[in-house]
Amino acid sequence: MARGVYVAGLGPGGGKGTIALGLTELLSRRTARIGVFRPLAPAEGVDPLLRLLIDRYPTPVPYADAYGVTDAEAAAMVADGRREELIGRIVERYRALERHCAAVVVVGSDFADGAGGDHPGELPRELAFNARLATELGSVVVAVVDGLDQPAGSVAAGVRSAYHSLVDLDATVLAVVANRVGPGVPVPDGLPVPVYAIPEVPAVSAPTVAEVAAALDATVLTGGPAALDRDVRGFVVGAAHVPVLLDHLTDGALMITPGDRADLLVAASAAHAAGQVTLAGLVLTLGEPPDRRAVRVIERLNTGLATLLTDTDSYQTIAAASRIESRLSAANPRKVEAALGAFEAAVDTAELARRLEVTRSNRVTPLMFSNDLIDRARADRRHLVLPEGTEERILWAAETILRRQVADLTLLGDPDEITRRARELGVDVASARLVNPATSPWRDDFAAAYAEARKHRQVSLDLARDVIRDVNYFGTLMVAAGHADGMVSGAAHTTAATIRPAFEIIRTVPGVSVASSVFFMLLADRVLVYGDCAVNPDPDAAAxxxxxVSSADTAARFGIEPRLAMLSYSTGSSGAGADVEKVAAATELVRQRRPDLPVAGPIQYDAAIDPAVAAAKLPGDTVAGRATVFVFPDLNTGNNTYKAVQRSAGAVAVGPVMQGLRRPVNDLSRGATVKDIVNTVAITAIQAATA
Known part of the structure; x- marks a missing residue:
């Protein structure tokens, strides 16, 4: 029987999406078969939250099977007096989904609670309806109370009312969440279930420029995806003279002004470009495009702002824009990460998971592995340095890392340039430490330390001063000096440029002759470890x-039981040659050094991974057919194999993850995505915490 958790609010909105997202993320760490369900879905189009959850957490059923009925169908059934039939149809649809899932998150209905339910055509009261459904579905309830603009007393009263009202309706309450509470509002207490207070996070609740454009049916004159992704945290109507306007511009504001006010457009754009204020964008009213001469000036300012054009006047535009409520959707991954960060910072996820009593699956899917990385990094947060502080993907990733509290960060580069670039992209990295290697007070100590470490190579102090201006050398010296726990680089640098400083300065752990790397290969139902696919071209038997051994230790560190396959073109004694003898000698060395590690070798890949082949080629071996760590005999074999599996089997390759160094330094592919960067930072933080 699936374990269901029902997210119910006391009224429409209230941020149930954040709670549903956080719960689904939490459950996805424990099971690969997670389902999402909505009792009511829109008759027209798709429900953006349901679509987001299905897309983000690959569910066993499609969108069409993930809801009960449409809101139009529900209204018609209530109008005809068929309320019990409505409940029965929703329950029937839920049961059909539940059979495919180990856990289900149900996002309660979102219709208004003002309907009395006593007249034809009215839907039943929302809280009672959701409580009844939760009981019929056998789900526990997480109640959501909207704390937006509410004083502490009202929030506490709402929490108590939600709990007691649901209990009186025979619902089983798991927890109560006061969402979007203001600063300083305490967590209400005195209830027999956990109560959590999630603060108002503008990055979650504020609409984006794209959402405003859609709501206003506006034409986008300028601005790409990054400009349209900016959060709108307020509105300013431009109608006065320039000096007065400048006094009223605020960070995150969307300026609304008639299109013929070229003076205000140029002034606002100049204030944004100069860093006096960080605007969200510009909206031109009355269908009046701006004067081309003003446009040319604005283009030269290179603000990166979106400009929208709407036919309505300023009053109508501001009235319509003020009614826009942002919703979580797959179209805005930054907002999704901000919502997850808010949930995870305020909710005791370990306690909530324990109360849900969902048994952890034996399978490890890519999503479960990635989520577990984030969870473990957050549990023992470390400070990492990212040398490529002005690189766009690094800044996007840094925002996610900071919001989800994966790690504390230092970004290297000119602080003014980093701040300017972040402002252009509309990302928030204000909590990161910004360090300029050219002016840092650490530079003299670092130069002396590097000259000392490389004196056998005749590196002078003057040469050392030049070397440490390189961001990768500076970042590595930060790690060596204890100013950071680890480093991640490579989005804009070669592998050699990233890891060479680590070889020179940090060096390998005692007893390990070579630093090496692994890739975590995330297959559909398991995670494998491949090493070494990135560093050592042709290691001898000892290396x-x-x-x-390093690969086995890395696997164990990340929750993968190490069963070592020492790969060769020969299994056992079926072949001969220098390459086979090298693998055989290495296998024997592993057994001598680490008798606790199950290892097979030489062994072919098919015998290592396929139980049927293993039974024929190496019967009775405890590793054959069950290997989790695959050690390749050389770089040529390893690199080609990981890429072949990645492309042909649709596997996600996370890495290369460096191992054998005294402190963690990891390299990124120059084609790394933002998600890749976040995962690598989480891995590095875990390495630092478990070193």
Missing amino acids: LADIA
Whole structure:
């Protein structure tokens, strides 16, 4: 029987999406078979939250099977007096979904609670309807209370009312969440279930420029995806003279003004470009495009702002824009990460998971592995340095890392340039430490330390001063000096440029002769470890044994039971040759050094991974057919194999993850996505915490 958790609010909105997202993320760490369900869905179009959850957490059923009935169908059934039939149809649809899932998150109905339910055509009261459904579905309830603009007393009263009202309606309450509470509002207490207070986060509740454009049916004159993704945290109507306007511009404001006010457009754009204020964008009213001469000036300012054009006047535009409520959707991943960050910072997820009593699955899917990385990094947060502080993907990733509290960060580069670039992109990295290697007070100590470490190579102090201006050398020296726990680079640098400083300064752990790397290969139903696919071209038997032991330790560190396969073109004694002998010698060295590690070798890949082949080629071996760590005999084999599996099997390759160094330094692919960067930072933080 699936375990269902029902997210119910006391009224429409209130941020139930944030709670549903957080709960689904939490459950996805424990099971690969997670379902999402909405009792009512829009008759026209799709429900954006349901679509987001299905897309983000691959569910066993499609969108069409993830809801009960449409809101139009529900209204018609209530009008005809068929309320019990409505409940029965929703329950029937839920049961059909539940059979495919180990856990289900149900997002309660979102219709207004003002309907009395006593007249034809009215839907039943929302809280009673949701409580009844939760009981019929066998789900526990997480109640959501909207704390937006509410004083502490009202929030506490709402929390108590939600709990007691649901209990009186025979619902089983798991927890109560006061969402969007103001600063300083305490967590209400005195109830027999956990109560959490999630603060108002403008990055979650504020609409984006794109959402405003859609709501106003406006034409986008300028601005790409990044400009349209900016959060709108307020509105300013431009009608006065320039000096007065400048006094009223605020960070995150969307300026609304008639299109013929070229003076205000140029002034606002100049204030944004100069860093006096960070605007969300510009809206031109009355269908009046701006004067081309003003446009040319604005283009030269290179503000990166979106400009929208609407036919309505300023009053109508501001009235319509003020009614826009942002919703979580797959179209805005930044907002999704901000919502998850708010949930995880305020909710005791470990306690909530325990109360849900969902048994952890034996399977490890890519999503479960990625979510577990984030969870473990957050549990023992470390400070990491990202040398490529002005690179666009690094800044996007840094915002996610900081919002979800994956790690504390130092970004290297000119602070003014980093701030300017972040402002252009509309990302928030204000809580990161910004360090300029060219002016840092650490530079003299770092130069002396580097010259000392490389004196056997005749590196002078003057040469050392030049070397440490390189961001990768500076970042590595920060790690060596204890100013950071680890480093991630490579989005804009080669692998050699990223890891060479680590080889020179940090060096390997005692007893390990070579630093090496692994890739975590995220297959549909398991995670495998491949090493070494990125660093050592042709290791000898001793180095190969070091790589094997390091790879096994890395696997264990990340929750993968290490069963080592020392790969070759021969299984057992079926073949001969220098390459086979090298693998055989390395296998014996592993057994001598680490008798606790199950290892097979030499062994072919098919015998290592397929139980049927293993039974024929190496019967009775405890690793054959069950290997989790695959050690390749050379870089040529390893690199080609990981890429072949990645492309042909649709696997996600996370890495390369460096191992064998005294402190963690990891390299990114120059084609790394923002998600890749976040995962690598989480891995590095875990390495630092478990070193």
